[in-house]
Amino acid sequence: MLKFDHVSKVYKGGKRAVHDLNLEISKGEFICFIGPSGCGKTTTMKMINRLIEPTEGKIFINGVNIMDSDPVQLRREIGYVIQQIGLFPHMTIQENISLVLRLLKVPEEQRRTRARELLTLVDMTPDYLEKYPHELSGGQQQRIGVLRALAADQPLILMDEPFGALDPITRESLQEEFKKLQRKLDKTIVFVTHDMDEALKLADRIVIMKDGQIVQCDTPDEILRNPANEFVEEFIGKDRLVQARPNIQTxxxxxxxxxxxxxxxxxxxxxxxxxxxxxxxxxxxxxxxxxxxxxxxxxxxxxxxxxxxxxxxxxxxxxxxxxxxxxxxxxxxxxxxxxxxxxxxxxxxxxxxxxxxxxxxxxxxxxxxxxxxxxxxxx
Amino acid sequence: METIQDLIYYYSQNGAYVWHEFYRHFLMSAYGVLFAAIVAIPTGIVIARYNRLSTWVISLANIIQTIPALAMLAVLMLVMGLGTNTVVFSLFLYSLLPIIKNTYTGICNVDHALLESGKAMGMTKFQVLWMVELPLAMSVIMAGLRTALVITIGIATIGTFIGAGGLGDIILRGTNVTDGTAIILAGAIPTALMAVLADLVMGWLERKLSPIKKRKGSLKNNIQEQAA
The missing domain is CATH 3.10.580.10 (CBS-domain)
Structure with missing residues (x-):
């Protein structure tokens, strides 16, 4: 459903963030981009909804070149979750969740029902609807951040280190919740992280990047078993490689x-x-x-x-x-x-x-x- | 003691006149600020977008602010003649700096993450401005209007020198007569009162428009009742 075709991005000043990237992502897949900072993973993700426009190459969503579609319309059809959460402090939770629906001019009554429905997905009670973001804990806020990306039932969701700013315990539980949610809702998800544990836990396929290029793209198991080169090995960490061997038998x-x-x-x-x-x-x-x-x-x-x-x-x-x-x-x-x-x-x-x-x-x-x-x- | 009696006597005799000048004074200030807001808020938004312009525009507004009020009135009078309009125009000029500066600061201080998430959710540039930036900057912009209004109420008293009327008229009359303390006070007290009131009202508005809203007590109670 998502296809990168020889995509490159060169920033002003000649910095090459992404270099000749080819990748195909199928529907319902959970893809993790991972790599050291500055490897181009966030740039790659932001090119999908044209927050950053590729210098060369083409990106297709369901066969349509994204450069041919209106960026505003395109973004309304793609969910987006960021690390800083980015809930609007002057809107209630209900308004925050249903913002994309409001942009799509869905009637008020329907928006309200949808927000209520979504809240139940993360086991929060409807009385949160009238609260403001600052009244919620960090974990709850990011749950709302995720719901906001689901509101218009977008088939594709981009997530930029969504759990990076949370404390380890909250992060753990949100990861679990989110993985469950993803299986249930069958969304295609592009997830950027620098946390290998997170990637191994969540992803169907992991794309390891370095200097704007893909080093390895495979399932977590396959990456653990056959790391492509020393860089991948080092990035995964020796401990994890040891455990990946199916040696626990007696x-x-x-x-x-x-x-x-x-x-x-x-x-x-x-x-x-x-x-x-x-x-x-x-x-x-x-x-x-x-x-x-x-x-x-x-x-x-x-x-x-x-x-x-x-x-x-x-x-x-x-x-x-x-x-x-x-x-x-x-x-x-x-x-x-x-x-x-x-x-x-x-x-x-x-x-x-x-x-x-x-x-x-x-x-x-x-x-x-x-x-x-x-x-x-x-x- | 005598002064206070004189003051009360002055008010009892000239109540309608004082009220008339009070009203006139307020209108001059309010119009000055209003016109300034119409020009300065959009200017602030524009310079927040094009950062290179901001130094130029803010320096210009700063220069205007440094011109002494009397000199400004005198120069404007040469061009525009005597009367209320000249005063309103000079008040307009004095209001520009606080409003532009606060609008600029308010818009620039909106969290970048919010702008990004707004954009990424598919807001047009105008929607980002209207639904995110302006509501979040509103209390800072209001603080600018508040400063501007208090400044203009002070400056408007000088308007009397070019025949604009206002409470300055009463003060000036007091300075021109012997033993005019009561009359000076009769003009000065309402001016000060107006400035304080304006500050209070605008301060209240500023809090009202603050983006982080405290929920009303009743709502909270309702939820607690439901929980119990």
Whole structure:
């Protein structure tokens, strides 16, 4: 739907921002332009809605050369979100959202309904409609900024580092929300960022640029697996490349190697203290040789604290374990199926070597979806 | 004490006359500012667009501002003759600088991101001006009008020297008679009062037109009620 054909941009003074760029973007695709600052990614994006006009070459939207269409009309058909958010402070949220509709001369009543409808997309209540931008938090403002770009149901949306100015937590949640929204609405999105994590997380295809030229253009997986050259490798970062290899297969690689343990000779009050200290609700019981005996939890201690005083008297020996060499996917299935909170990992001699908890699972899932988490945190 | 009694006596005898001059004085100032606004606001907008012009235009307005009021009136009188029109014209000239400067500053200070997002959303140049720049610059422009109005109310008192009337007439009469303190005050107090009032009213307007609106209390309460 969007096609760059030998596009170049030379600024006054001879600075070549974009050099002979060829690219085709199909409908519904989420494209991330990424690269160091000054690589021409923003220029490339702004050429699409003619905020900057190309010096050479042609850009086609649905087969129509953008230089043949009226720039004002063209821009009304393309959504635009910027880093500085750019909500108009003198207009209410409702007016801000429906501004493009107002420019397109949609009747007031329809604009109001549309604004209300859009707000529900980002889980905001209709009473925000009458508020002014300065009454909203940064994250909420950028949600409105995104809605504004969706208001006229534009098929193509340009985003210039839209989440760059937000704090990391808000950014994270907005990215997630936005990705969901994009899948639902099936928009073509051109997204400029300098944050590789963001690009890997959101994009269908990533365009890595340097000095006005495309260095590599591929899916996130493909870029991680086969970086085109040293520049790309360096830009992605070594950590991410390591993780991208599908090497997490056995439990031993993902387990937490230092579970909280106690020996049978300890007293129950010591056990409670240990739990409190490490903020856990159960302890694995081992002997001197680290052979797993069983487990105790808060409930068992509570029920038996009048009758017993040592751990070995209340320990539950019926405990499910997995071997260090078990496959991760099997273990996951067991954990989920049996509704267990954790599984101790043992070696051939039934000695405790680690533990797999639900938190480890979250890490794996996170890793397999985004492929960006730090491996050392898990293993 | 006697002066105050004299003053009250003067007002009781010449109330209608003072009111007439007050009104005349105000009209001269208001017309001066109004005409200046008609010329200066568009000029301010233009020089905000073409930055190279701004130094020239603002320097010119600055030069006008430095001419002493009496000298200005004298020179204009040579060309335009005696009477109200000459005073209104000189007030017009004095109002130019604050209005041009504030319009220019107001428009230039509109956040660049807002202009870009306006343009990128498909506003025409005129729509950007009308829907974004002017509303956001309005309170600064109003501050310019406010300054201009207060200045002109002061200067208009001198208009009496070229027969324009206004409260200056009363002050001048007071200076020409022996023991005219009460009469001088009779002219000066309303002038000062007018300046203060104008400042207050324009200040209120300025706040009213401020782009960042505080929501009305009632609306807030409604929402809280709904939430509860």
């Amino acid at each position: 439990v031993g690689q993902i387990m937490n190697p230092s579970p909280i343990t106690i020996t049978g000779e300890r007293t129950l009050s010591e056990a409670i203290q240990l739990m409190k200290q490490h903020r856990v609700d159960s302890l694995l019981v081992v002997d001197e040789l680290k052979v797993l005996q069983g487990y105790i939890d808060v409930q068992m201690i509570d029920q038996n604290r009048k009758k017993a005083s040592f751990v070995r008297e209340v320990v539950d020996t019926e405990i499910f374990t997995v071997s260090k060499r078990a496959l991760v996917r099997d273990t996951i299935r067991k954990i989920l199926k049996m509704g267990m909170k954790y599984v101790p990992v043992v070696d051939d001699k039934h000695r405790l070597v680690g533990i797999v908890t639900r938190a480890s699972l979250v890490d794996i899932v996170y890793d397999s979806i985004w492929g960006v988490d730090d491996l050392s945190k898990i293993g």
